[in-house]
Amino acid sequence: MTAPPSAAELLALSETDITVRLTSKQLSSVLSQAPFVHVEGTFNVRDLGKLPASAGHATATTIRPDFVFRSGMLTHLTDQGKAKLANNLGVRRVFDFRSQSEHTKTPDPKLSDSVTMVWQETAEATPHISLEPFAKGFGEAGFAAMYLDVLKAYRPTIKLLLEHVRDRPQEPFLFHCTAGRDRTGVIAGLLHTLAGAPADTVALDYVLSRVGTEPVRDELEAFARKHASVPVREPDDSPEGVAAAVAATPPGFMNVINLRIICWDAFLKALEEQYGGYEGYVQKELGFTVSDVSKIRKNLTKAP
16 A cells, blocks of 8 residues: 555645546545545545644644544445444544434434434524625635534534533544535534644645545535525536536536635634634633633543
């Protein structure tokens, strides 16, 4: 097996525009190695503690391996996939960051008697995607607003997840949404930041979903089109087909389905302005104390 790709190599691949399909050769060597984990029946599974270090950050504090996992939806897990999560990875709690309609329509399967499945009703209605804020630039304003909405709507589940980190550091856990991309990305960013990871490590984990979701790109694009009220199209990867599809797509939609660090940075700026960053959000919005945050940071980075 070849050596796992470096942070720079992963970043370069992740910055491929969504209109360009990644090849099987590009994907095979990446999805089969850390930080990705192959779990049959789902996708975009990663160990947050196994991201490669960026240049200049080889000794930086990061999340410990084999404790925190993220993924796409678990609805179609096979028996082998369930066993991989519960037995091989030792997951003891799964946090579902999906809306009530998503959770009801495609509930998570039971993994085993040793795994607790956690889903809470959102604190407020999850908004329908409006393309207008995404139409300018790369959609920075749209992403900033959408991700702040995630932190507001999913407060109950976020609080339970952080309580798990604080109180059960010996129990590995997994969290997911539908694509394992946006809502899951916001929660991953929270955990990385509380652990003290460098900003470029946090950003890399965010854009890596561009690679992790590639095997199910058509299904996820159809899901995004439905929630943005954009007509579904038949895939056509010829240059002419791609150009025609982009031209026929309403302004802003291509930004919605892309992932760019500039949009992540816009969210972090808005987060800083509203709450004083992730740590301010955890204290002001969720009620955790300075002592709680310190314990959460310790449990994320050091094995009990």
